[in-house]
Amino acid sequence: MKKNSHAYTNLINRNNFTAIMWNSFKNGFKSYLQLEKSLSDNSVEAYLRDVDKLCFYLVGIGEEKPPKSIELKDLQAFVKFLASLGLTAASQARTISGIKGFYKYLLSENAVSTDPTELLELPKLKRALPDILSFGEIEKIIGAIDLSKAEGHRNKAILETMYSCGLRVGELVNLKVSCLYLEDGFVRVIGKGDKERLVPIGEEAIQFIRYYLSERKKNKIAKDFEDVVFLNNRGKTLSRVMIFLIIKDLVKKAGIKKVISPHTFRHSFATHLVEGGADLRAVQEMLGHESITTTEIYTHLDKHFLRTTLQQFHPAFKR
Incomplete structure (x- = not known):
């Protein structure tokens, strides 16, 4: 997503309403990851980038949906969007994992009534067995x-x-x-x-x-x-x-x-x-x-x- 960072900024600037809706939830999510999950700064930033990717996608297709209005079909379309960017299955899975974490937080805060990521499937990964020593x-x-x-x-x-x-x-x-x-x-x-x-x-x-x-x-x-x-x-x-x-x-x-x-x-x-x-x-x-x-x-x-x-x-x- 690094190559799309400027596009993301431009789109957000043209659609401040969407940015404002999501940023308040992102700030709460950031505090949750830092204080309750005790994650490192790098891990916190990775989670926030995953949420940014979803926001970027929504702005790009002209959807002004708050987090509580997101449905499974929206997320499935988002996954297809990630694949179209050329992201590997591992990168897609990492992003989806971040979005799942975001909605888990929203659910715990009663910011959403249902979790749209619950039935969202991760791409199948071929996990290579690591080399070991006798x-x-x-x-x-x-x-x-x-x-x-x-x-x-x-x-x-x-x-x-x-x-x-x-x-x-x-x-x-x-x-x-x-x-x-x-x-x-x-x-x-x-x-x-x-x-x-x-x-x-x-x-x-x-x-x-x-x-x-x-x-x-x-x-x-x-x-x-x-x-x-x-x-x-x-x-x-x-x-x-x-x-x-x-x-x-x-x-x-x-x-x-x-x-x-x-x-x-x-x-x-x-x-x-x-x-x-x-x-x-x-x-x-x-x-x-x-x-x-x-x-x-x-x-x-x-x-x-x-x-x-x-x-x-x-x-x-x-x-």
Whole structure:
């Protein structure tokens, strides 16, 4: 929609009545997303852009409808409009999800009596299964760390923690010393939307974190970064890009040809749990997924794993 932003502005300027009708609801929606849903600024802006797209469409076709007058047929026509712009199925689904969130808010505020998005179908998405690492490959990558280097023990603690806890890279770089409960075998993680969760941490990871923290005291730590666990050589928070580069270098040294990112360790953590028979709800809690449907991708990974195992070892599959 970026290329249409000027067209949107021009249309809105010519039709202030429609803009005024929708802007008051948008402002309330913005406050709801910030205060009640605790979403990041980027997420809030994405939701508001989705509502803007619908408003743009209505103004463009000459419809001066307030949100309460929108019907399912209007939204179905809007979806066709999105497709005509060349938006992918994933982008269409993202926009529709934003509109659904908007109407969920309006319904909660009694601004509408019915939700026209309730029967609106999302485009079918082909969800690609992410690359995962076997336990042996993870051991090989961690084994490629040069512990004689100053950052060696830090990097080992990083990878052990990523795999042991299934953390997002943002959660890893923002992990706080005050959130480590190593005696109890847990870490407190601040996830998406500032939601907190307790995640178990393995003995290996605990051992390497403790060693790294004892070594870290010998280096200068920048002011206000004392509570950050993993620091760069300037004593400040590591960037996400730095974590990616560390892993990329180790994967190359380990001779692994898969396309690996920090998120691969999270996928591998979840997949190995499911393969081992872990309850899906428990995996959902540890990953910090808001919806169980997000976690269910790992059941598909599990089936893929089972089939691959059968093909490799079962005589009937080797004929």
